[in-house]
Amino acid sequence: xxxxxxxxxSDKRQxxxxxALKAFARKGFYNTKVSEIASEAGVADGTIYLYFKNKDDxxxxxxxxxxxxVIERLRSELAEVEGDIFKKIHRIIELHFRxxxxxxxxxxxxxxxLRQSAKFVKEYKNQRFVDYLVIIEELVAEGQKEGVxxxxxxxRLVSRAMFGALDEVLLQLTLSKAAGMDVERMTAQVADLxxxxxxxx
Amino acid sequence: xxxxxxxxxSDKRQxxxxxALKAFARKGFYNTKVSEIASEAGVADGTIYLYFKNKDDxxxxxxxxxxxxVIERLRSELAEVEGDIFKKIHRIIELHFRxxxxxxxxxxxxxxxLRQSAKFVKEYKNQRFVDYLVIIEELVAEGQKEGVxxxxxxxRLVSRAMFGALDEVLLQLTLSKAAGMDVERMTAQVADLxxxxxxxx
Amino acid sequence: xxxxxxxxxSDKRQxxxxxALKAFARKGFYNTKVSEIASEAGVADGTIYLYFKNKDDxxxxxxxxxxxxVIERLRSELAEVEGDIFKKIHRIIELHFRxxxxxxxxxxxxxxxLRQSAKFVKEYKNQRFVDYLVIIEELVAEGQKEGVxxxxxxxRLVSRAMFGALDEVLLQLTLSKAAGMDVERMTAQVADLxxxxxxxx
Amino acid sequence: xxxxxxxxxSDKRQxxxxxALKAFARKGFYNTKVSEIASEAGVADGTIYLYFKNKDDxxxxxxxxxxxxVIERLRSELAEVEGDIFKKIHRIIELHFRxxxxxxxxxxxxxxxLRQSAKFVKEYKNQRFVDYLVIIEELVAEGQKEGVxxxxxxxRLVSRAMFGALDEVLLQLTLSKAAGMDVERMTAQVADLxxxxxxxx
DNA sequence: AATGAATGAGCATTCATTCAT
DNA sequence: AATGAATGAATGCTCATTCAT
Numbered sequence: 001x002x003x004x005x006x007x008x009x010s011d012k013r014q015x016x017x018x019x020a021l022k023a024f025a026r027k028g029f030y031n032t033k034v035s036e037i038a039s040e041a042g043v044a045d046g047t048i049y050l051y052f053k054n055k056d057d058x059x060x061x062x063x064x065x066x067x068x069x070v071i072e073r074l075r076s077e078l079a080e081v082e083g084d085i086f087k088k089i090h091r092i093i094e095l096h097f098r099x100x101x102x103x104x105x106x107x108x109x110x111x112x113x114l115r116q117s118a119k120f121v122k123e124y125k126n127q128r129f130v131d132y133l134v135i136i137e138e139l140v141a142e143g144q145k146e147g148v149x150x151x152x153x154x155x156r157l158v159s160r161a162m163f164g165a166l167d168e169v170l171l172q173l174t175l176s177k178a179a180g181m182d183v184e185r186m187t188a189q190v191a192d193l194x195x196x197x198x199x200x201x
Numbered sequence: 202x203x204x205x206x207x208x209x210x211s212d213k214r215q216x217x218x219x220x221a222l223k224a225f226a227r228k229g230f231y232n233t234k235v236s237e238i239a240s241e242a243g244v245a246d247g248t249i250y251l252y253f254k255n256k257d258d259x260x261x262x263x264x265x266x267x268x269x270x271v272i273e274r275l276r277s278e279l280a281e282v283e284g285d286i287f288k289k290i291h292r293i294i295e296l297h298f299r300x301x302x303x304x305x306x307x308x309x310x311x312x313x314x315l316r317q318s319a320k321f322v323k324e325y326k327n328q329r330f331v332d333y334l335v336i337i338e339e340l341v342a343e344g345q346k347e348g349v350x351x352x353x354x355x356x357r358l359v360s361r362a363m364f365g366a367l368d369e370v371l372l373q374l375t376l377s378k379a380a381g382m383d384v385e386r387m388t389a390q391v392a393d394l395x396x397x398x399x400x401x402x
Numbered sequence: 403x404x405x406x407x408x409x410x411x412s413d414k415r416q417x418x419x420x421x422a423l424k425a426f427a428r429k430g431f432y433n434t435k436v437s438e439i440a441s442e443a444g445v446a447d448g449t450i451y452l453y454f455k456n457k458d459d460x461x462x463x464x465x466x467x468x469x470x471x472v473i474e475r476l477r478s479e480l481a482e483v484e485g486d487i488f489k490k491i492h493r494i495i496e497l498h499f500r501x502x503x504x505x506x507x508x509x510x511x512x513x514x515x516l517r518q519s520a521k522f523v524k525e526y527k528n529q530r531f532v533d534y535l536v537i538i539e540e541l542v543a544e545g546q547k548e549g550v551x552x553x554x555x556x557x558r559l560v561s562r563a564m565f566g567a568l569d570e571v572l573l574q575l576t577l578s579k580a581a582g583m584d585v586e587r588m589t590a591q592v593a594d595l596x597x598x599x600x601x602x603x
Numbered sequence: 604x605x606x607x608x609x610x611x612x613s614d615k616r617q618x619x620x621x622x623a624l625k626a627f628a629r630k631g632f633y634n635t636k637v638s639e640i641a642s643e644a645g646v647a648d649g650t651i652y653l654y655f656k657n658k659d660d661x662x663x664x665x666x667x668x669x670x671x672x673v674i675e676r677l678r679s680e681l682a683e684v685e686g687d688i689f690k691k692i693h694r695i696i697e698l699h700f701r702x703x704x705x706x707x708x709x710x711x712x713x714x715x716x717l718r719q720s721a722k723f724v725k726e727y728k729n730q731r732f733v734d735y736l737v738i739i740e741e742l743v744a745e746g747q748k749e750g751v752x753x754x755x756x757x758x759r760l761v762s763r764a765m766f767g768a769l770d771e772v773l774l775q776l777t778l779s780k781a782a783g784m785d786v787e788r789m790t791a792q793v794a795d796l797x798x799x800x801x802x803x804x
Numbered sequence: 805a806a807t808g809a810a811t812g813a814g815c816a817t818t819c820a821t822t823c824a825t
Numbered sequence: 826a827a828t829g830a831a832t833g834a835a836t837g838c839t840c841a842t843t844c845a846t
Contacts (some may be wrong), residue, residue, distance in 0.1 A: 190362055600800075
């Protein structure tokens with residue numbers, strides 16, 4: 001019974017997060033009413049406040065939850081990659097772009113809301129996002145140690161630049177839902193761009 | 202007299218735009234009250250509505266105005282560059298990053314608000330932003346025609362990726378106001394990353 | 403419980419309508435603030451919008467509600483009248499004038515706001531008001547069929563004229579709150595005026 | 604020159620009054636912006652305040668001006684009437700209804716705004732309107748003295764009732780602009796109604 | 805006298821949050 | 826835990842009026 005309850009609770013919490021994701025993706029944080037999230041989640045308005053402190057907290061929790069999921073997936077996929085650093089970079093890019101098709105709402109949410117949140121939900125240092133960057137950063141650093149990646153670039157800077165590039169392209173992918181983008185080709189091109197840019201010569 | 206009046210009007214419009222830029226950069230569009238913009242600009246609340254249809258229009262007009270300025274500056278600086286395509290790409294990056302120190306408010310505004318606006322002010326196709334991308338795109342295309350840039354990447358995709366990278370790094374520069382950043386070094390590194398990535402081999 | 407809730411809701415709705423009636427009667431639609439209605443009704447400002455779409459809708463709903471009540475009362479009183487058509491006309495007039503003393507606010511509201519509403523809330527065809535007119539009209543038509551009312555007048559025209567006369571006198575009664583008015587005498591005189599005017603000879 | 608100026612001034616004042624009449628008739632007092640009146644009159648917004656103290660004063664002045672004109676016309680037409688009191692009553696009614704076709708804006712304005720003004724522009728006792736009523740009242744009193752009108756009705760009450768009847772029918776005429784109302788027939792019927800009602804027997 | 809840009813008080817409406825049930 | 830009716834602070838926008846030119 002205790003588990004049942006927890007399961008139920010957790011189920012409700014998840015439904016609220018999903019509702020919020022859908023709504024935020026569609027209309028953005030500021031244009032989404034709490035009541036819309038509630039109705040999307042199939043719960044009463046007040047119920048949301050049993051699981052989240054307020055609307056801001058809901059946004060933050062959503063980041064935590066989804067970024068955690070993304071990072072976990074990234075880590076596990078990277079672990080599977082056999083081959084050199086550049087293969088891994090390729091995989092990161094592929095995974096990033098795949099979001100646009102696999103998880104359109106999530107892609108839209110991250111690309112659009114990430115910046116707002118970083119800036120306006122002051123007390124919140126988006127740690128998950130930092131984690132994501134660190135994965136790239138460490139990969140680059142590793143490549144540098146191995147000598148396959150040039151030494152004259154700052155790995156943090158590179159991770160930022162790469163994330164920015166990926167995110168912007170993802171945004172484009174997401175917004176222009178219509179066009180039959182060839183995700184594979186895009187992945188190949190962007191990966192190649194960075195790989196060539198990063199190679200030691 | 203007519204000119205004086207027009208000058209004064211235009212002056213008031215400019216002051217409102219500046220007030221809006223400052224306020225939006227500081228608190229974001231949704232957290233900025235019209236009355237704050239007014240007081241920042243030193244005009245009455247109602248005066249804003251003599252120059253702009255509503256708060257949304259003010260945001261859009263601000264984009265138009267500032268992006269136009271940025272593009273103009275980019276064009277004129279690019280025209281001055283002597284040397285090959287890669288020198289020009291270097292200059293674009295330099296100019297982009299210089300925003301963080303020269304025009305902190307503008308940098309903050311563009312990096313944070315650009316995405317929101319692209320998405321929620323649906324009827325507004327941010328033409329100026331597209332213009333900016335096109336400049337990069339054309340540069341890449343030109344390089345491809347000349348044979349110095351690899352042929353196997355889509356110039357539009359590259360322009361997106363590059364803009365994303367620049368913007369994300371700029372955001373970082375802007376948020377971590379810690380002066381410590383060596384803009385020149387960053388410019389050099391990012392430029393080199395892309396140049397190497399783009400070179401024909 | 404469901405009934406209790408509905409009763410309470412309906413109670414709140416009624417209180418808002420009463421508050422609106424009082425306020426509109428006192429200061430007119432345009433000079434009444436929504437917050438005044440709320441405070442008169444003992445609810446929060448926002449609560450009004452749970453029951454009415456907006457201020458206009460509140461006005462219209464108030465008409466619907468009160469005119470319905472007036473008409474119901476008129477119908478039931480007419481049903482009680484024993485005697486000829488003229489007795490019934492007498493009763494209509496009496497009832498109309500009695501509003502001034504029995505329901506001063508309602509009288510003031512109807513006499514003053516009816517015209518405004520008819521004209522400016524264009525999409526609203528004040529059906530209740532038409533219903534009221536029709537009652538008079540049918541009475542006249544009935545009298546004509548019976549041969550006791552002259553045939554050479556249009557019953558719709560007469561109903562309009564009679565309503566106008568009653569309403570104007572009621573307005574006077576209402577505005578000059580000086581109690582001195584002898585409602586019975588007025589009723590007698592106006593009734594006699596119309597009865598004599600309408601009689602077949 | 605002085606006359607020219609005065610003429611010009613007076614011309615501007617008239618144009619403002621005409622603009623106000625048109626605008627008020629179309630949209631009512633509260634929904635008409637001062638700037639709309641100004642543009643209708645072909646003057647600047649501020650100019651209106653050279654001729655009228657404020658928007659209320661403009662409304663009052665418009666009443667004064669137009670009612671004065673109506674009364675003057677009524678008096679002169681009544682003076683022309685040859686025949687008994689009842690002929691004169693007939694003429695009053697005819698004149699009243701003729702407004703609907705001759706001066707649609709004025710008719711609309713009077714029927715709709717009269718009541719508002721009576722109630723909400725507190726300091727203003729609409730003397731012109733009272734004058735109008737008095738004309739009817741005196742006519743009735745005269746008829747009573749002559750013995751042709753029944754003695755048992757209060758002439759003030761009758762004047763109110765008659766005005767109300769006329770005004771309501773006029774309102775109907777005005778609002779339903781479409782229907783090819785037969786004004787003459789209506790005049791005849793309403794006049795006959797009151798004449799028969801008022802006759803001594 | 806005339807203008808119309810500027811003002812700023814005023815107000816309808818929204819919506820995150822609470823709390824009695 | 827869950828509900829959803831109720832709250833009331835918050836704010837974008839309007840428009841009568843002013844006043845420098």
